[in-house]
Amino acid sequence: MAWFKREEKGIITTTQEKKEAPDGIWNKCPNCKKPLHYTEQVENKYVCHYCSYHIRIGSKEYFSILFDNNEFTELFPNLISADPLNFVDTKKYTERLEESKNKTGLKDAIRAAHGQIEGHDLVIACMDFTFIGGSMGSVVGEKIARSIDYCIEHRMPFLMISKSGGARMMEAAFSLMQMAKTSAKLALLAQAKLPYISLLTDPTTGGVTASYAMLGDINVSEPGALIGFAGPRVIKETIKKDLPKGFQTAEFVLEHGFLDFIVDRRKMKEQLAAFIKMMDN
Template sequence: MSWFKREVKGIITTTEEKKEAPDGIWNKCPNCKKPLHYTEQVENQYVCHYCGYHLRIGSKEYFSILFDDNQYTEIFPHLRSGDPLNFTDTKKYTDRLKDTIAKTGLDDAIRAAHGKIGGLDIMIACMDFNFIGGSMGSVVGEKIARSIDYSIQNKVPFLMISKSGGARMMEAAFSLMQMAKTSAKLALLAQARVPYISLLTDPTTGGVTASYAMLGDINIAEPGSLIGFAGPRVIKETIKKDLPKGFQTAEFLQEHGFLDFIVDRREMKEKLSSFLGMMKN
């Protein structure tokens, strides 16, 4: 049956011999819809080389981009959330945590590590959106608090990379208290005259925006990032007015004075190194 096999110069090939591309080698840019090869993504620091769209990445990728030679020491790596409210919706919170930990390889929605950027010491806490939408629970607040303590004790600048859907509803008031807790810790950091840089990425919303994400000595965002407290639909229904074009984008916020800089991810390490050098002096 020649329909099901080819014969070319004596070599027979069948559909059984075809090799499929491994998962993750290719994906599509969410903005321009053009195909992106994984190697090209890594080389271009996960920015689409066609349209400049900044792909969503996690702590592993940010650490590799920012820390010198990808060398860093992670602190408090195994903190995990409890279930103080015995929360159950369609699924038990404890079961969802177990499933998410197994799926992502993360213990919660944040990792913290210290190392060097451009030869200068720094402490970085970075959120992971893949862990329950980067939601802020008690572990997120505790890791940020301990990271700030490390910065104060060692006089090391603190960089917070935010990427979150907001407070984690499964922890209710325990989650909301992290807003006050982290803000109080940042006040102590300011009293100790230790620099704090806040980097807001896509998306940064809810209680995270309402607390530590907007309290930096320098507030930076990546291009096109969604940044806000409540969603546009909720705001529109509340104020009964149409929202301006580009509302809640990094560019809109910078134009209205909420951000100091918008920095391309490919230039981020150089810019941060420059800021750290100025702050040190």
């Protein structure tokens, strides 16, 4: 096709009439920068089919990948954060919460749901990084605690999908309390002899890593996920040494004994179902 066409009033380039693709249909892989079509991403479980990079996704996508036929019942959907400290930084905490709610369509940085995975009943609590960096506040801790209570009451295994920048500073001690609270609830789950699988995704850091994310009967991660407590820069400045290559990647953490398995997201449902079946026997 020619790059121009002739009209009565002269020549115009055909590029002037080109229509842009609607937002969201095409984007670039964050790793290899090659173009990815949205339909292909969904079919490939949001994994780049060129370089196998695992694109960050939220609870909506994880539920659709893991729950049979994407059928589930959401648990405790109406919990919302308060502002007990009347926190103000560059803006009020209440304003930050409203902005995040409007932007993401979520009520906080976590959703919990009950459904089935290959016929096995399961409760999944999944964090959303798009809501204030997946930060752990009082609602995150409360939903995890209530989900564990639900598992104990109904005799079901529990899957926690972590994706967080750490504790939510706007709630200060109320946020830090969730580390002890969720750890205590997981101890009750263990006493009830019910399985707990922890799935660490990119990134899992801070107080989340220091509490429920690392307490699974089985700790699993996706390839290449960032897993750690403090950031590499802070650690390097503290110990005054250069850090090993690949420090805080899932592969490094697995090599040093803090993970049990790394599982490709495209095989995650099958592998999780196998874990549940094994631990139920």
